[in-house]
Amino acid sequence: MKISDQFIHKILKKKQISSHGFFDKTDMETWVRELYNVLFLPQQINSGDQLKTGFEELQKGLIDLIKSIKNDEVFAQNESNNFFLALPEIYDKLILDAQSILEFDPATGSLEEILLSYPGFFATYVYRISHQLWIQEIKILPRVISEYAHSRTGIDIHPGAIIGKHFFIDHGTGIVIGETTEIGNHVKIYQGVTLGALNVSKDKANKKRHPNIEDHVIIYSGATILGGGTTIGRDSIIGGNVWITQNVPSNSLVYNKSEIKIKDNGPLPESLTFVI
Numbered sequence: 001m002k003i004s005d006q007f008i009h010k011i012l013k014k015k016q017i018s019s020h021g022f023f024d025k026t027d028m029e030t031w032v033r034e035l036y037n038v039l040f041l042p043q044q045i046n047s048g049d050q051l052k053t054g055f056e057e058l059q060k061g062l063i064d065l066i067k068s069i070k071n072d073e074v075f076a077q078n079e080s081n082n083f084f085l086a087l088p089e090i091y092d093k094l095i096l097d098a099q100s101i102l103e104f105d106p107a108t109g110s111l112e113e114i115l116l117s118y119p120g121f122f123a124t125y126v127y128r129i130s131h132q133l134w135i136q137e138i139k140i141l142p143r144v145i146s147e148y149a150h151s152r153t154g155i156d157i158h159p160g161a162i163i164g165k166h167f168f169i170d171h172g173t174g175i176v177i178g179e180t181t182e183i184g185n186h187v188k189i190y191q192g193v194t195l196g197a198l199n200v201s202k203d204k205a206n207k208k209r210h211p212n213i214e215d216h217v218i219i220y221s222g223a224t225i226l227g228g229g230t231t232i233g234r235d236s237i238i239g240g241n242v243w244i245t246q247n248v249p250s251n252s253l254v255y256n257k258s259e260i261k262i263k264d265n266g267p268l269p270e271s272l273t274f275v276i
Contacts, residue, residue: 023068031061100166120169123155130159178210190221198227
């Protein structure tokens with residue numbers, strides 16, 4: 001196999017044009033994990049001085065990540081400072097998220113179990129830190145951070161989404177939450193739920209495309225809720241595998257009707273006589 005010099009030149013030219021604004025994804029993933037460890041896992045960090053040192057290192061790491069996107073030292077320092085000023089509020093929200101899991105999930109027995117093993121909580125953590133960077137208008141970085149959680153947990157939450165307090169993802173695999181989704185407080189979502197757009201045309205990029213979920217809503221597995229004008233009213237329960245593109249009033253129960261038929265001793269229909 002021979003690669004032409006013309007093709008090599010084309011690749012190099014493209015890389016030179018787009019080289020500004022790229023960073024090492026390994027460094028980003030390490031920073032995300034280390035921040036999680038400092039916030040939630042004891043490990044070797046069990047004193048005030050060690051926590052201060054840990055945060056100082058994390059702040060330096062964030063400065064380097066931002067500088068790799070925009071080579072401006074002052075900008076990087078200011079935005080890193082803004083992120084760490086917002087971190088106490090983010091932490092408080094995450095503790096409420098973890099407490100909601102502990103309160104409502106019968107499968108967990110301790111906060112430690114949630115922090116160590118729950119992918120839904122990790123995905124929520126990544127969402128909350130990436131959302132802060134998103135509202136600070138730091139380009140690329142929050143999207144790449146959110147995709148790290150997506151690849152690790154199977155949960156895809158756009159950093160532009162707005163999610164309230166006491167958010168609870170149960171199981172989580174296959175959840176998709178779009179950019180302009182707005183979710184209230186005390187909302188619980190199961191695996192396979194999609195909060196998406198009715199269409200993906202580029203001219204809708206700056207418009208409300210994803211649904212609104214009000215307080216105290218439960219959305220069971222496989223439900224699909226689409227459209228920027230779609231609102232699920234508070235205290236509603238959305239059953240599994242439903243398809244919703246219109247408003248649902250508060251205190252509603254939405255579900256697909258299932259039927260149970262007792263089979264007789266006659267032969268099964270041909271369509272059912274297969275072997276897996």
